[in-house]
Amino acid sequence: MKNLFSELEQLGLSQLGNIQIYKQEEEEERHLEELKMKETDIVYDRSYMCPVCDKQFKSKAVKTGKARLKSTDTDLRPVYDYIDPIKYDAVVCPSCGYAAMNRFFTNITDLQRKWIREQISVNFKGLAQDNDIYDYEEALKRYKLALINAVVKKGKLSEKAYTCLKITWLLRGKEALIRNKELPIIESLKKQELEFAKKAYEGFSQAFGKESFPICGMDEITVTYLIGELARRTGNDEEALRWLSKVITSRAANERIKDRAREVKNIIKKEQEKIAES
Ligand SMILES: [Zn+2]
Structure with missing residues:
Protein backbone atom coordinates (compact mmCIF):
# COMPACT_ATOMS: atom_id res chain seq x y z
CA MET A 1 0.00 0.00 0.00
CA LYS A 2 1.16 3.48 -0.78
CA ASN A 3 2.56 5.41 2.14
CA LEU A 4 -0.33 7.63 3.24
CA PHE A 5 2.01 10.49 3.99
CA SER A 6 4.36 10.20 0.97
CA GLU A 7 3.68 13.84 0.02
CA LEU A 8 5.34 14.88 3.26
CA GLU A 9 8.68 13.31 2.30
CA GLN A 10 9.64 16.36 0.29
CA LEU A 11 8.99 18.47 3.38
CA GLY A 12 11.63 16.50 5.22
CA LEU A 13 9.17 14.47 7.27
CA SER A 14 9.76 11.02 5.77
CA GLN A 15 10.54 9.56 9.21
CA LEU A 16 6.88 10.15 10.12
CA GLY A 17 5.63 8.40 6.99
CA ASN A 18 4.57 5.23 8.79
CA ILE A 19 2.74 6.95 11.60
CA GLN A 20 -0.54 5.27 12.60
CA ILE A 21 -3.40 7.72 12.73
CA TYR A 22 -5.30 6.01 15.56
CA LYS A 23 -2.38 4.53 17.48
CA GLN A 24 -2.80 6.89 20.42
CA GLU A 25 -6.48 6.02 20.87
CA GLU A 26 -5.76 2.29 20.56
CA GLU A 27 -3.03 2.52 23.18
CA GLU A 28 -5.28 4.41 25.54
CA GLU A 29 -8.03 1.85 25.05
CA ARG A 30 -5.58 -0.97 25.78
CA HIS A 31 -4.32 0.86 28.84
CA LEU A 32 -7.89 1.22 30.18
CA GLU A 33 -8.57 -2.48 29.51
CA GLU A 34 -5.42 -3.42 31.44
CA LEU A 35 -6.47 -1.23 34.35
CA LYS A 36 -9.89 -2.90 34.39
CA MET A 37 -8.33 -6.38 34.51
CA LYS A 38 -6.02 -5.39 37.35
CA GLU A 39 -8.99 -3.90 39.20
CA THR A 40 -11.05 -7.09 38.74
CA ASP A 41 -8.19 -9.00 40.37
CA ILE A 42 -8.16 -6.91 43.52
CA VAL A 43 -11.88 -6.58 44.22
CA TYR A 44 -14.07 -9.25 45.74
CA ASP A 45 -17.64 -9.76 46.91
CA ARG A 46 -18.00 -8.94 50.57
CA SER A 47 -21.11 -10.12 52.43
CA TYR A 48 -23.19 -7.77 54.51
CA MET A 49 -26.31 -8.04 56.61
CA CYS A 50 -28.52 -5.02 56.08
CA PRO A 51 -29.37 -3.42 59.45
CA VAL A 52 -32.53 -1.87 57.97
CA CYS A 53 -34.23 -4.79 56.13
CA ASP A 54 -32.22 -7.68 57.65
CA LYS A 55 -31.46 -9.17 54.23
CA GLN A 56 -28.05 -10.48 53.28
CA PHE A 57 -26.33 -9.01 50.26
CA LYS A 58 -22.96 -8.69 48.63
CA SER A 59 -21.04 -5.54 47.84
CA LYS A 60 -17.73 -5.15 46.04
CA ALA A 61 -14.74 -4.39 48.22
CA VAL A 62 -11.00 -4.02 47.72
CA LYS A 63 -8.79 -6.81 49.09
CA THR A 64 -6.71 -5.50 51.98
CA GLY A 65 -3.12 -4.69 51.21
CA LYS A 66 -3.61 -5.06 47.46
CA ALA A 67 -3.78 -1.40 46.50
CA ARG A 68 -0.47 0.48 46.54
CA LEU A 69 -0.54 4.09 47.72
CA LYS A 70 1.17 6.39 45.22
CA SER A 71 0.58 9.86 46.66
CA THR A 72 -1.80 11.96 48.71
CA ASP A 73 -3.50 15.12 47.45
CA THR A 74 -3.48 18.26 49.60
CA ASP A 75 -7.01 17.47 50.83
CA LEU A 76 -5.80 14.01 51.96
CA ARG A 77 -7.26 12.12 48.98
CA PRO A 78 -5.15 8.98 48.65
CA VAL A 79 -4.07 8.13 45.10
CA TYR A 80 -3.26 4.49 44.38
CA ASP A 81 -1.64 2.60 41.53
CA TYR A 82 -4.09 0.95 39.11
CA ILE A 83 -7.19 1.33 41.25
CA ASP A 84 -9.20 3.96 43.08
CA PRO A 85 -10.41 2.11 46.22
CA ILE A 86 -12.57 5.09 47.17
CA LYS A 87 -15.08 3.88 44.57
CA TYR A 88 -15.79 0.85 46.78
CA ASP A 89 -16.36 2.59 50.07
CA ALA A 90 -20.11 3.24 49.80
CA VAL A 91 -22.12 0.17 50.80
CA VAL A 92 -25.63 -0.07 49.37
CA CYS A 93 -28.32 -2.60 50.26
CA PRO A 94 -29.77 -3.55 46.85
CA SER A 95 -33.15 -4.45 48.39
CA CYS A 96 -34.11 -1.50 50.59
CA GLY A 97 -31.82 1.33 49.46
CA TYR A 98 -30.10 1.81 52.78
CA ALA A 99 -26.60 3.06 52.06
CA ALA A 100 -23.67 4.44 54.01
CA MET A 101 -19.95 4.53 53.88
CA ASN A 102 -18.42 1.33 55.18
CA ARG A 103 -17.32 2.85 58.51
CA PHE A 104 -20.86 4.05 59.29
CA PHE A 105 -22.88 1.19 57.79
CA THR A 106 -23.75 -0.83 60.89
CA ASN A 107 -24.27 2.11 63.28
CA ILE A 108 -27.96 2.77 63.15
CA THR A 109 -30.66 3.42 65.74
CA ASP A 110 -34.26 2.14 65.69
CA LEU A 111 -35.56 5.59 64.91
CA GLN A 112 -33.12 6.03 62.00
CA ARG A 113 -34.18 2.63 60.66
CA LYS A 114 -37.79 3.80 60.72
CA TRP A 115 -36.97 7.07 58.88
CA ILE A 116 -35.07 5.19 56.17
CA ARG A 117 -37.88 2.68 55.68
CA GLU A 118 -40.47 5.46 55.42
CA GLN A 119 -38.55 7.85 53.21
CA ILE A 120 -36.24 5.65 51.15
CA SER A 121 -37.22 1.96 51.14
CA VAL A 122 -40.87 2.54 50.17
CA ASN A 123 -39.82 4.24 46.95
CA PHE A 124 -36.59 2.40 46.23
CA LEU A 145 -27.43 7.43 47.86
CA ALA A 146 -25.29 7.21 51.01
CA LEU A 147 -25.47 10.99 51.37
CA ILE A 148 -29.27 11.04 50.99
CA ASN A 149 -29.46 8.28 53.62
CA ALA A 150 -27.26 10.31 55.98
CA VAL A 151 -29.63 13.27 55.62
CA VAL A 152 -32.79 11.16 56.02
CA LYS A 153 -31.45 9.40 59.14
CA LYS A 154 -30.37 12.80 60.55
CA GLY A 155 -26.79 11.54 60.71
CA LYS A 156 -23.91 13.44 62.27
CA LEU A 157 -22.56 16.59 60.58
CA SER A 158 -19.24 14.82 60.18
CA GLU A 159 -20.77 11.81 58.43
CA LYS A 160 -22.42 14.07 55.88
CA ALA A 161 -19.27 16.18 55.50
CA TYR A 162 -17.06 13.12 55.07
CA THR A 163 -19.38 11.69 52.43
CA CYS A 164 -19.27 15.02 50.56
CA LEU A 165 -15.47 15.09 50.83
CA LYS A 166 -15.21 11.62 49.36
CA ILE A 167 -17.53 12.61 46.52
CA THR A 168 -15.03 15.37 45.64
CA TRP A 169 -12.29 12.73 45.63
CA LEU A 170 -14.33 10.56 43.26
CA LEU A 171 -14.99 13.47 40.92
CA ARG A 172 -11.25 14.16 40.81
CA GLY A 173 -10.53 10.50 40.14
CA LYS A 174 -13.02 10.55 37.29
CA GLU A 175 -11.42 13.69 35.88
CA ALA A 176 -7.99 12.05 35.89
CA LEU A 177 -9.33 9.35 33.56
CA ILE A 178 -10.41 11.82 30.90
CA ARG A 179 -7.43 11.43 28.68
CA ASN A 180 -8.13 13.61 25.70
CA LYS A 181 -8.99 16.47 28.03
CA GLU A 182 -12.48 17.27 26.87
CA LEU A 183 -12.91 20.71 28.34
CA PRO A 184 -16.70 20.87 28.91
CA ILE A 185 -16.65 17.56 30.81
CA ILE A 186 -13.72 18.67 32.94
CA GLU A 187 -15.36 22.01 33.67
CA SER A 188 -18.56 20.31 34.72
CA LEU A 189 -16.67 17.90 37.00
CA LYS A 190 -14.73 20.78 38.56
CA LYS A 191 -17.96 22.67 39.17
CA GLN A 192 -19.52 19.66 40.91
CA GLU A 193 -16.35 19.11 42.89
CA LEU A 194 -16.47 22.70 44.13
CA GLU A 195 -20.12 22.35 45.23
CA PHE A 196 -19.36 19.21 47.24
CA ALA A 197 -16.16 20.75 48.65
CA LYS A 198 -18.26 23.68 49.91
CA LYS A 199 -20.65 21.25 51.61
CA ALA A 200 -17.73 19.31 53.13
CA TYR A 201 -16.17 22.55 54.40
CA GLU A 202 -19.47 23.70 55.91
CA GLY A 203 -20.09 20.35 57.62
CA PHE A 204 -16.59 19.87 59.02
CA SER A 205 -16.39 23.46 60.32
CA GLN A 206 -19.68 23.00 62.17
CA ALA A 207 -18.76 19.53 63.43
CA PHE A 208 -15.45 20.90 64.77
CA GLY A 209 -17.10 22.72 67.65
CA LYS A 210 -19.89 20.22 68.25
CA GLU A 211 -18.46 16.71 67.98
CA SER A 212 -15.76 15.02 69.98
CA PHE A 213 -12.57 13.74 68.41
CA PRO A 214 -11.64 11.55 66.65
CA ILE A 215 -14.01 12.63 63.87
CA CYS A 216 -14.32 10.03 61.09
CA GLY A 217 -11.08 8.50 62.34
CA MET A 218 -9.23 11.84 62.22
CA ASP A 219 -7.68 13.59 65.22
CA GLU A 220 -8.21 17.28 65.97
CA ILE A 221 -5.05 18.44 64.15
CA THR A 222 -5.92 16.50 60.99
CA VAL A 223 -9.44 17.91 60.93
CA THR A 224 -8.07 21.43 61.55
CA TYR A 225 -5.73 21.00 58.59
CA LEU A 226 -8.48 19.56 56.41
CA ILE A 227 -10.87 22.45 57.16
CA GLY A 228 -8.06 24.88 56.26
CA GLU A 229 -7.44 23.13 52.95
CA LEU A 230 -11.17 22.90 52.16
CA ALA A 231 -11.46 26.64 52.91
CA ARG A 232 -8.70 27.27 50.38
CA ARG A 233 -10.29 25.04 47.76
CA THR A 234 -13.58 26.87 48.13
CA GLY A 235 -12.06 30.35 47.86
CA ASN A 236 -11.99 31.36 51.55
CA ASP A 237 -8.31 32.25 51.80
CA GLU A 238 -8.53 34.19 55.06
CA GLU A 239 -10.32 31.34 56.81
CA ALA A 240 -7.88 28.87 55.30
CA LEU A 241 -4.89 30.77 56.69
CA ARG A 242 -6.51 30.96 60.12
CA TRP A 243 -7.01 27.17 60.32
CA LEU A 244 -3.59 26.37 58.82
CA SER A 245 -1.84 28.67 61.31
CA LYS A 246 -3.45 26.71 64.12
CA VAL A 247 -1.78 23.56 62.76
CA ILE A 248 1.61 25.22 62.24
CA THR A 249 1.73 26.69 65.77
CA SER A 250 0.27 23.64 67.52
CA ARG A 251 2.47 21.83 70.01
CA ALA A 252 0.56 18.60 69.47
CA ALA A 253 1.00 18.55 65.68
CA ASN A 254 3.77 16.46 64.13
CA GLU A 255 6.17 17.83 61.53
CA ARG A 256 4.51 15.97 58.68
CA ILE A 257 1.17 17.70 59.05
CA LYS A 258 2.88 21.02 59.78
CA ASP A 259 4.78 20.66 56.50
CA ARG A 260 1.52 19.99 54.70
CA ALA A 261 -0.03 23.09 56.25
CA ARG A 262 2.99 25.18 55.18
CA GLU A 263 2.71 23.74 51.68
CA VAL A 264 -0.95 24.82 51.42
CA LYS A 265 -0.09 28.24 52.85
CA ASN A 266 2.49 28.58 50.07
CA ILE A 267 -0.10 27.65 47.44
CA ILE A 268 -2.33 30.45 48.77
CA LYS A 269 0.58 32.92 48.76
CA LYS A 270 1.50 32.06 45.18
CA GLU A 271 -2.13 32.32 44.05
CA GLN A 272 -2.45 35.72 45.70
CA GLU A 273 0.78 36.92 44.07
CA LYS A 274 -0.48 35.74 40.69
CA ILE A 275 -3.71 37.68 41.16
CA ALA A 276 -1.81 40.79 42.32
CA GLU A 277 0.40 40.66 39.21
CA SER A 278 -2.44 40.35 36.74
ZN1 LIG B 1 -31.72 -3.42 53.26
Whole structure:
Protein backbone atom coordinates (compact mmCIF):
# COMPACT_ATOMS: atom_id res chain seq x y z
CA MET A 1 0.00 0.00 0.00
CA LYS A 2 1.16 3.48 -0.78
CA ASN A 3 2.56 5.41 2.14
CA LEU A 4 -0.33 7.63 3.24
CA PHE A 5 2.01 10.49 3.99
CA SER A 6 4.36 10.20 0.97
CA GLU A 7 3.68 13.84 0.02
CA LEU A 8 5.34 14.88 3.26
CA GLU A 9 8.68 13.31 2.30
CA GLN A 10 9.64 16.36 0.29
CA LEU A 11 8.99 18.47 3.38
CA GLY A 12 11.63 16.50 5.22
CA LEU A 13 9.17 14.47 7.27
CA SER A 14 9.76 11.02 5.77
CA GLN A 15 10.54 9.56 9.21
CA LEU A 16 6.88 10.15 10.12
CA GLY A 17 5.63 8.40 6.99
CA ASN A 18 4.57 5.23 8.79
CA ILE A 19 2.74 6.95 11.60
CA GLN A 20 -0.54 5.27 12.60
CA ILE A 21 -3.40 7.72 12.73
CA TYR A 22 -5.30 6.01 15.56
CA LYS A 23 -2.38 4.53 17.48
CA GLN A 24 -2.80 6.89 20.42
CA GLU A 25 -6.48 6.02 20.87
CA GLU A 26 -5.76 2.29 20.56
CA GLU A 27 -3.03 2.52 23.18
CA GLU A 28 -5.28 4.41 25.54
CA GLU A 29 -8.03 1.85 25.05
CA ARG A 30 -5.58 -0.97 25.78
CA HIS A 31 -4.32 0.86 28.84
CA LEU A 32 -7.89 1.22 30.18
CA GLU A 33 -8.57 -2.48 29.51
CA GLU A 34 -5.42 -3.42 31.44
CA LEU A 35 -6.47 -1.23 34.35
CA LYS A 36 -9.89 -2.90 34.39
CA MET A 37 -8.33 -6.38 34.51
CA LYS A 38 -6.02 -5.39 37.35
CA GLU A 39 -8.99 -3.90 39.20
CA THR A 40 -11.05 -7.09 38.74
CA ASP A 41 -8.19 -9.00 40.37
CA ILE A 42 -8.16 -6.91 43.52
CA VAL A 43 -11.88 -6.58 44.22
CA TYR A 44 -14.07 -9.25 45.74
CA ASP A 45 -17.64 -9.76 46.91
CA ARG A 46 -18.00 -8.94 50.57
CA SER A 47 -21.11 -10.12 52.43
CA TYR A 48 -23.19 -7.77 54.51
CA MET A 49 -26.31 -8.04 56.61
CA CYS A 50 -28.52 -5.02 56.08
CA PRO A 51 -29.37 -3.42 59.45
CA VAL A 52 -32.53 -1.87 57.97
CA CYS A 53 -34.23 -4.79 56.13
CA ASP A 54 -32.22 -7.68 57.65
CA LYS A 55 -31.46 -9.17 54.23
CA GLN A 56 -28.05 -10.48 53.28
CA PHE A 57 -26.33 -9.01 50.26
CA LYS A 58 -22.96 -8.69 48.63
CA SER A 59 -21.04 -5.54 47.84
CA LYS A 60 -17.73 -5.15 46.04
CA ALA A 61 -14.74 -4.39 48.22
CA VAL A 62 -11.00 -4.02 47.72
CA LYS A 63 -8.79 -6.81 49.09
CA THR A 64 -6.71 -5.50 51.98
CA GLY A 65 -3.12 -4.69 51.21
CA LYS A 66 -3.61 -5.06 47.46
CA ALA A 67 -3.78 -1.40 46.50
CA ARG A 68 -0.47 0.48 46.54
CA LEU A 69 -0.54 4.09 47.72
CA LYS A 70 1.17 6.39 45.22
CA SER A 71 0.58 9.86 46.66
CA THR A 72 -1.80 11.96 48.71
CA ASP A 73 -3.50 15.12 47.45
CA THR A 74 -3.48 18.26 49.60
CA ASP A 75 -7.01 17.47 50.83
CA LEU A 76 -5.80 14.01 51.96
CA ARG A 77 -7.26 12.12 48.98
CA PRO A 78 -5.15 8.98 48.65
CA VAL A 79 -4.07 8.13 45.10
CA TYR A 80 -3.26 4.49 44.38
CA ASP A 81 -1.64 2.60 41.53
CA TYR A 82 -4.09 0.95 39.11
CA ILE A 83 -7.19 1.33 41.25
CA ASP A 84 -9.20 3.96 43.08
CA PRO A 85 -10.41 2.11 46.22
CA ILE A 86 -12.57 5.09 47.17
CA LYS A 87 -15.08 3.88 44.57
CA TYR A 88 -15.79 0.85 46.78
CA ASP A 89 -16.36 2.59 50.07
CA ALA A 90 -20.11 3.24 49.80
CA VAL A 91 -22.12 0.17 50.80
CA VAL A 92 -25.63 -0.07 49.37
CA CYS A 93 -28.32 -2.60 50.26
CA PRO A 94 -29.77 -3.55 46.85
CA SER A 95 -33.15 -4.45 48.39
CA CYS A 96 -34.11 -1.50 50.59
CA GLY A 97 -31.82 1.33 49.46
CA TYR A 98 -30.10 1.81 52.78
CA ALA A 99 -26.60 3.06 52.06
CA ALA A 100 -23.67 4.44 54.01
CA MET A 101 -19.95 4.53 53.88
CA ASN A 102 -18.42 1.33 55.18
CA ARG A 103 -17.32 2.85 58.51
CA PHE A 104 -20.86 4.05 59.29
CA PHE A 105 -22.88 1.19 57.79
CA THR A 106 -23.75 -0.83 60.89
CA ASN A 107 -24.27 2.11 63.28
CA ILE A 108 -27.96 2.77 63.15
CA THR A 109 -30.66 3.42 65.74
CA ASP A 110 -34.26 2.14 65.69
CA LEU A 111 -35.56 5.59 64.91
CA GLN A 112 -33.12 6.03 62.00
CA ARG A 113 -34.18 2.63 60.66
CA LYS A 114 -37.79 3.80 60.72
CA TRP A 115 -36.97 7.07 58.88
CA ILE A 116 -35.07 5.19 56.17
CA ARG A 117 -37.88 2.68 55.68
CA GLU A 118 -40.47 5.46 55.42
CA GLN A 119 -38.55 7.85 53.21
CA ILE A 120 -36.24 5.65 51.15
CA SER A 121 -37.22 1.96 51.14
CA VAL A 122 -40.87 2.54 50.17
CA ASN A 123 -39.82 4.24 46.95
CA PHE A 124 -36.59 2.40 46.23
CA LYS A 125 -36.70 0.46 42.97
CA GLY A 126 -33.77 -1.84 43.67
CA LEU A 127 -30.20 -1.78 42.47
CA ALA A 128 -28.81 -3.96 39.68
CA GLN A 129 -25.65 -5.76 40.69
CA ASP A 130 -24.15 -7.10 37.50
CA ASN A 131 -20.83 -5.27 37.33
CA ASP A 132 -17.46 -6.89 38.05
CA ILE A 133 -16.06 -3.54 39.06
CA TYR A 134 -17.60 -0.15 39.84
CA ASP A 135 -16.95 2.61 37.37
CA TYR A 136 -17.12 6.23 38.52
CA GLU A 137 -20.77 6.64 37.50
CA GLU A 138 -21.74 3.65 39.61
CA ALA A 139 -19.58 4.83 42.51
CA LEU A 140 -21.03 8.35 42.41
CA LYS A 141 -24.57 6.93 42.39
CA ARG A 142 -23.75 4.83 45.45
CA TYR A 143 -22.16 7.72 47.32
CA LYS A 144 -25.04 10.06 46.57
CA LEU A 145 -27.43 7.43 47.86
CA ALA A 146 -25.29 7.21 51.01
CA LEU A 147 -25.47 10.99 51.37
CA ILE A 148 -29.27 11.04 50.99
CA ASN A 149 -29.46 8.28 53.62
CA ALA A 150 -27.26 10.31 55.98
CA VAL A 151 -29.63 13.27 55.62
CA VAL A 152 -32.79 11.16 56.02
CA LYS A 153 -31.45 9.40 59.14
CA LYS A 154 -30.37 12.80 60.55
CA GLY A 155 -26.79 11.54 60.71
CA LYS A 156 -23.91 13.44 62.27
CA LEU A 157 -22.56 16.59 60.58
CA SER A 158 -19.24 14.82 60.18
CA GLU A 159 -20.77 11.81 58.43
CA LYS A 160 -22.42 14.07 55.88
CA ALA A 161 -19.27 16.18 55.50
CA TYR A 162 -17.06 13.12 55.07
CA THR A 163 -19.38 11.69 52.43
CA CYS A 164 -19.27 15.02 50.56
CA LEU A 165 -15.47 15.09 50.83
CA LYS A 166 -15.21 11.62 49.36
CA ILE A 167 -17.53 12.61 46.52
CA THR A 168 -15.03 15.37 45.64
CA TRP A 169 -12.29 12.73 45.63
CA LEU A 170 -14.33 10.56 43.26
CA LEU A 171 -14.99 13.47 40.92
CA ARG A 172 -11.25 14.16 40.81
CA GLY A 173 -10.53 10.50 40.14
CA LYS A 174 -13.02 10.55 37.29
CA GLU A 175 -11.42 13.69 35.88
CA ALA A 176 -7.99 12.05 35.89
CA LEU A 177 -9.33 9.35 33.56
CA ILE A 178 -10.41 11.82 30.90
CA ARG A 179 -7.43 11.43 28.68
CA ASN A 180 -8.13 13.61 25.70
CA LYS A 181 -8.99 16.47 28.03
CA GLU A 182 -12.48 17.27 26.87
CA LEU A 183 -12.91 20.71 28.34
CA PRO A 184 -16.70 20.87 28.91
CA ILE A 185 -16.65 17.56 30.81
CA ILE A 186 -13.72 18.67 32.94
CA GLU A 187 -15.36 22.01 33.67
CA SER A 188 -18.56 20.31 34.72
CA LEU A 189 -16.67 17.90 37.00
CA LYS A 190 -14.73 20.78 38.56
CA LYS A 191 -17.96 22.67 39.17
CA GLN A 192 -19.52 19.66 40.91
CA GLU A 193 -16.35 19.11 42.89
CA LEU A 194 -16.47 22.70 44.13
CA GLU A 195 -20.12 22.35 45.23
CA PHE A 196 -19.36 19.21 47.24
CA ALA A 197 -16.16 20.75 48.65
CA LYS A 198 -18.26 23.68 49.91
CA LYS A 199 -20.65 21.25 51.61
CA ALA A 200 -17.73 19.31 53.13
CA TYR A 201 -16.17 22.55 54.40
CA GLU A 202 -19.47 23.70 55.91
CA GLY A 203 -20.09 20.35 57.62
CA PHE A 204 -16.59 19.87 59.02
CA SER A 205 -16.39 23.46 60.32
CA GLN A 206 -19.68 23.00 62.17
CA ALA A 207 -18.76 19.53 63.43
CA PHE A 208 -15.45 20.90 64.77
CA GLY A 209 -17.10 22.72 67.65
CA LYS A 210 -19.89 20.22 68.25
CA GLU A 211 -18.46 16.71 67.98
CA SER A 212 -15.76 15.02 69.98
CA PHE A 213 -12.57 13.74 68.41
CA PRO A 214 -11.64 11.55 66.65
CA ILE A 215 -14.01 12.63 63.87
CA CYS A 216 -14.32 10.03 61.09
CA GLY A 217 -11.08 8.50 62.34
CA MET A 218 -9.23 11.84 62.22
CA ASP A 219 -7.68 13.59 65.22
CA GLU A 220 -8.21 17.28 65.97
CA ILE A 221 -5.05 18.44 64.15
CA THR A 222 -5.92 16.50 60.99
CA VAL A 223 -9.44 17.91 60.93
CA THR A 224 -8.07 21.43 61.55
CA TYR A 225 -5.73 21.00 58.59
CA LEU A 226 -8.48 19.56 56.41
CA ILE A 227 -10.87 22.45 57.16
CA GLY A 228 -8.06 24.88 56.26
CA GLU A 229 -7.44 23.13 52.95
CA LEU A 230 -11.17 22.90 52.16
CA ALA A 231 -11.46 26.64 52.91
CA ARG A 232 -8.70 27.27 50.38
CA ARG A 233 -10.29 25.04 47.76
CA THR A 234 -13.58 26.87 48.13
CA GLY A 235 -12.06 30.35 47.86
CA ASN A 236 -11.99 31.36 51.55
CA ASP A 237 -8.31 32.25 51.80
CA GLU A 238 -8.53 34.19 55.06
CA GLU A 239 -10.32 31.34 56.81
CA ALA A 240 -7.88 28.87 55.30
CA LEU A 241 -4.89 30.77 56.69
CA ARG A 242 -6.51 30.96 60.12
CA TRP A 243 -7.01 27.17 60.32
CA LEU A 244 -3.59 26.37 58.82
CA SER A 245 -1.84 28.67 61.31
CA LYS A 246 -3.45 26.71 64.12
CA VAL A 247 -1.78 23.56 62.76
CA ILE A 248 1.61 25.22 62.24
CA THR A 249 1.73 26.69 65.77
CA SER A 250 0.27 23.64 67.52
CA ARG A 251 2.47 21.83 70.01
CA ALA A 252 0.56 18.60 69.47
CA ALA A 253 1.00 18.55 65.68
CA ASN A 254 3.77 16.46 64.13
CA GLU A 255 6.17 17.83 61.53
CA ARG A 256 4.51 15.97 58.68
CA ILE A 257 1.17 17.70 59.05
CA LYS A 258 2.88 21.02 59.78
CA ASP A 259 4.78 20.66 56.50
CA ARG A 260 1.52 19.99 54.70
CA ALA A 261 -0.03 23.09 56.25
CA ARG A 262 2.99 25.18 55.18
CA GLU A 263 2.71 23.74 51.68
CA VAL A 264 -0.95 24.82 51.42
CA LYS A 265 -0.09 28.24 52.85
CA ASN A 266 2.49 28.58 50.07
CA ILE A 267 -0.10 27.65 47.44
CA ILE A 268 -2.33 30.45 48.77
CA LYS A 269 0.58 32.92 48.76
CA LYS A 270 1.50 32.06 45.18
CA GLU A 271 -2.13 32.32 44.05
CA GLN A 272 -2.45 35.72 45.70
CA GLU A 273 0.78 36.92 44.07
CA LYS A 274 -0.48 35.74 40.69
CA ILE A 275 -3.71 37.68 41.16
CA ALA A 276 -1.81 40.79 42.32
CA GLU A 277 0.40 40.66 39.21
CA SER A 278 -2.44 40.35 36.74
ZN1 LIG B 1 -31.72 -3.42 53.26
